[in-house]
Amino acid sequence: MKKFLSFLLIGVLQILPVAAYAQKGTFTEIKQLQSPQNPRLGFVIHGGAGVIRKGSLSPEKEKAYRDGLEQALLAGYKALQNGKSSMDAVEIAIRMLEDNPLFNAGKGAVFTADGKNELDASIMDGKTLMAGAVAGLHRVKNPITLARAVMEKSPHVLMIGDGAEKFAAEQKIELVDPQYFWTQERWDNLQNVIKQEKEKAAKEGKKVSQVDLRFEPINKFGTVGAVALDKDGNLAAGTSTGGMTYKKYGRVGDVPVIGAGTYANNNTCAVSATGWGEYFIRIGVARDISALMEYRALPIQQAADTTLNKVKTLGGDGGVISLDKFGNIGISFNSEGMYRAYIDVNGKPVIEIYK
Numbered sequence: 001m002k003k004f005l006s007f008l009l010i011g012v013l014q015i016l017p018v019a020a021y022a023q024k025g026t027f028t029e030i031k032q033l034q035s036p037q038n039p040r041l042g043f044v045i046h047g048g049a050g051v052i053r054k055g056s057l058s059p060e061k062e063k064a065y066r067d068g069l070e071q072a073l074l075a076g077y078k079a080l081q082n083g084k085s086s087m088d089a090v091e092i093a094i095r096m097l098e099d100n101p102l103f104n105a106g107k108g109a110v111f112t113a114d115g116k117n118e119l120d121a122s123i124m125d126g127k128t129l130m131a132g133a134v135a136g137l138h139r140v141k142n143p144i145t146l147a148r149a150v151m152e153k154s155p156h157v158l159m160i161g162d163g164a165e166k167f168a169a170e171q172k173i174e175l176v177d178p179q180y181f182w183t184q185e186r187w188d189n190l191q192n193v194i195k196q197e198k199e200k201a202a203k204e205g206k207k208v209s210q211v212d213l214r215f216e217p218i219n220k221f222g223t224v225g226a227v228a229l230d231k232d233g234n235l236a237a238g239t240s241t242g243g244m245t246y247k248k249y250g251r252v253g254d255v256p257v258i259g260a261g262t263y264a265n266n267n268t269c270a271v272s273a274t275g276w277g278e279y280f281i282r283i284g285v286a287r288d289i290s291a292l293m294e295y296r297a298l299p300i301q302q303a304a305d306t307t308l309n310k311v312k313t314l315g316g317d318g319g320v321i322s323l324d325k326f327g328n329i330g331i332s333f334n335s336e337g338m339y340r341a342y343i344d345v346n347g348k349p350v351i352e353i354y355k
């Protein structure tokens with residue numbers, strides 16, 4: 001009888017979080033239900049969260065975004081189907097998004113306040129908890145590949161600036177002239193922000209340096225990321241970005257901070273984030289989601305929603321993609337939209353942009 005009662009208690013305790021979750025009804029719908037008996041290959045990518053309202057993209061532009069996401073998704077997924085590792089799938093997809101000028105990573109990166117492109121990236125292996133990250137790059141064509149080299153070929157986790165680029169050259173990783181990253185659209189974005197700042201300063205009778213435009217929607221967002229689960233049950237996550245338009249020279253966001261923008265642990269989940277980096281660092285977003293699964297046994301979607309609510313409470317916005325060790329997906333964002341794509345339970349690609 002005693003045994004029966006304790007079984008009952010354990011059962012109820014396990015159901016409680018799910019019941020609370022269902023009751024609240026504000027969370028994103030749970031998309032997959034995989035189990036230890038029914039694991040699967042998993043692959044999810046994102047191309048950044050931000051102010052993406054329905055109708056704000058021309059049909060041609062929307063198609064270009066969808067095509068870019070789909071190509072990267074399918075390339076990564078195909079690698080997994082061919083038996084490649086989750087680390088490979090993550091790197092393959094992110095490289096493609098970095099090469100696509102539509103996304104704010106690699107070519108297409110946004111500009112800093114002094115008109116440069118400064119790139120950050122990171123990658124993490126859920127099996128070994130090894131990680132590599134790079135920040136403040138101006139010349140590395142594919143920062144995600146350098147992040148992986150830092151993980152695999154150096155004794156370090158995070159390398160920055162000139163030193164990281166010197167290491168890239170030693171590793172024969174492709175370097176380009178900084179001009180390679182220049183795109184008209186991102187340049188125009190920067191000019192627009194500068195103009196708005198001057199106008200605001202004039203209106204308020206302040207100096208330009210006293211005006212704070214961080215809260216204007218124009219400064220938001222980009223970043224690309226991927227999470228993968230391979231046939232051996234290994235999780236990996238990676239993220240790459242140009243940061244935020246008009247960021248101060250030398251500013252580093254959450255992307256290369258392991259546990260903020262990127263985290264992977266085979267016992268819990270793989271996470272890649274996008275959004276207002278300062279908030280994501282302060283919450284430790286990616287690691288927080290993993291901790292909620294580890295310490296409170298929350299399902300992945302609920303864990304992602306819980307952490308994103310903390311970001312919102314502080315005043316930040318953005319989103320995450322995540323995968324648990326069975327292939328369940330958790331996608332959560334509190335911005336208007338998020339470029340995202342995943343392989344569903346039937347092995348079909350799904351591409352989404354809006355809420």
Ligand code: ASP
Pocket residue numbers: 048049104220221222223241242243244252253254255261273274275276277278
């Ligand atoms: N999280 C990135 C950063 O703060 C920006 C983004 O995701 O759009 O650098």
